[in-house]
Amino acid sequence: MNSASRLPTSKELIYYHIAEQGVVSKAELQDRFRIPSSTLTRTLEEMTADGLIRASGLGPSSGGRRPILYETDPGYGYFFGLEISRFHSSLGLFDVRMNPKSFTRWRMDEAMTPERLIAHAGHNIKAILYDHKIEPSQVRGIGIGAVGPLDRERGVILEPLYFAAPGWEDVPICRMAEEATGFRAQLENGANAALMGERWALRASNPQHLLYMHAGVGLRSAMMSNGRIVHGSIDMEGAVGQMIIQADGTRLQEGGNFGALEAYASIQALEKQARSLAKLGRGGWTDQLRLAPEQIRYEDLLQALREGHPSAVELFDSAAAYLGIGLANMINLFHPETVILGGSLIYSDERFYRAAIDAARQHVYYYPAYQPVFTKGELREDAVATGAALMMWRSMEI
Template sequence: MIAIKDRIGNAKAKTIYGLVRKYGTVSKQLLQEQSEMKGSTLTRLLEDMTADGWIEEVGFGESTGGRRPILYRLRAEQGYVFGLDISRIHSRLVLCDLSFRKLDSRVWKMTASSTPEVLIQHMTEAMEHMLDIHGIPKERLLGVGVGGVGPLDRQKGVITNPLYFPSTGWNDVPVCRMISSRMGVPCSLDNGANAALLGEYWTDAPEERGEHVLYIHGGIGLRSAMLSNGKLVYGAVDMEGAVGQMIIQTDGVPHREPDGNYGCLESYASIYALEQAAVSRLKQGRESALRALVDRPEQLKFEHLVEAIHGGDPLTQELFIQSATYFGIGLANMLNMLHPEKVILGGPMFNTQNMYFETATQVAIRNTYYYPAYQVTFSRGKLGEEALAVGAAVMSAGQLTD
């Protein structure tokens, strides 16, 4: 099994590959300025990397007085990576080339039968099928990246004890070993928020990338990640779900887990919180289009709320605005501490309708201390529900420059 970091053996070649990946299409002059390499060294590296298939010439740039410069870009079909999103509602697989263009994908709804063994078996069988139908030789597959629900152990490739999975068996799961043994390639693991942030960052055009970016995923719980100076920020422990424990009301409602904080953000702003609020209102006798979607209030799920809000149901709109207001307060706290230049809000709470995103960002701005001197851009990203899986593929391919 070839380690991904060993695919490009020369440290200087890794530097050049990283610069070409960063800028997309780049001239030799810019590569020399950024790498500070001698012209002869750079020329030899470019020739070798072109011959080896890692980069390719793509024409000529504009002349600045002499000969027009040759332009280079990555050769996307030099290798391929799989990205896996292992989450509580749906899990997803994508196949990408080295430009992170999605070639194929597959989604599984997580149910009581979605144990680790069953899911990994389905995923690896789908990987083999994708390689076959796209005519990709096995030696072109570089690796597999996995974005999972934390907490997890990145170094050991183990999902440790995630909450709220619909099936049993997800404690201490060595997902990387299970996948590598079946596929014969390296596998890497990180939490889903980090993976999603990488995906959004690297699929943006180079001129649109922010160097200080906050990502928050809104789903059954809240998950966050931070990029500073273009690099992921890691804490002493896996901290993906910590944002949900931010206290926004000291005497507030108890968390659904015994060790959760009273009045924490996740108890007001999450799919679970929205579902519970809707159930409570229906039990109180409030009128709503939700009543026609279920036999009993306890049967309400987030998908029913999305259907009702698209239908203009006043009660559901009220619940979404209230929850999004709480989320906006929590987001303002993050902005006042971290001052990112860009915030990406992903996950079903933001991608299934517009109201939650619009309300939350408006509330956040009104409570951001240095605004308008401090300007921040809000986005729902470009990848939607595929951000995590594509980001996991990015994470795997990123090891080429390690």
């Protein structure tokens, strides 16, 4: 809600309940919150006058007068959600019902420094508001979901790895966004933001315990318990990639753990393995791709996979098996009811996704008595920006 340090007000509880349900009658609200009828009537009138909610018609009669139905007013305000990732970034505009009004996406190339990204986002924000005839005063804030590690309280991106452009260390991204746009900004790590977005999309089934794993350039994870994101004492969303799955194994980079999951199940790991094989003249990579070993990129491997190249199939199948082992370790620790998988590796090929979840099931304790639901989610590539905007929506003043 507005603050984690206090209990929500009755007005906030009512508003967010209406938002999650879509359309609600006064009788339903009274049954849920046990508020005196006169108090509830006054609260609903105030919220209607403030533009938070509006009457949306009449419900079916149960013998007397037909009840007034209430819904959130979509014109109360708008929110931007900005995703900052290693391969691409995206910007979305949402109304208070979290309906996407606009989405734009761009690649994070060698020129996309923090300053360039904020300037690009600011330009797009102005164009989006102009196209939708929305005044800047109607925008309630911009949420930012970014690759970690982060200092969420200060709104700073600390020392992320693998950005193509320089300058991504100790970036005061919230201050930069506020100065460029004039909107209040708030920072969350991308995995948490994605999980928030996906939980909102799944709200009809009301899952309470969820695990999110993003497999791309690196590995990121997030967890939700009793419907709330679990934050650690520090923000290190990429730490799941350092889970040791082979004690005498290799490591992906200097400073990383030997035998860490990211060394076997990430885009960088696939590229590194293919280049090593090509240098040894194994796997037919040089003949197949007609590239020097150091020129082999993930896109080349993905094309080889889709063409059924045996070495590519073996490479991706091995990575999927290792990812499944890492997933099983997380599942055995936290026992989620739903496991959401995202990221470029997951979306690359259905075979990879299936192999990963099959491997996870084989190592889940108490399977098949305990069977978490595996899914790619509802929002997929839009999950981070949606969750970032949702964070701002939940923190607005009511």
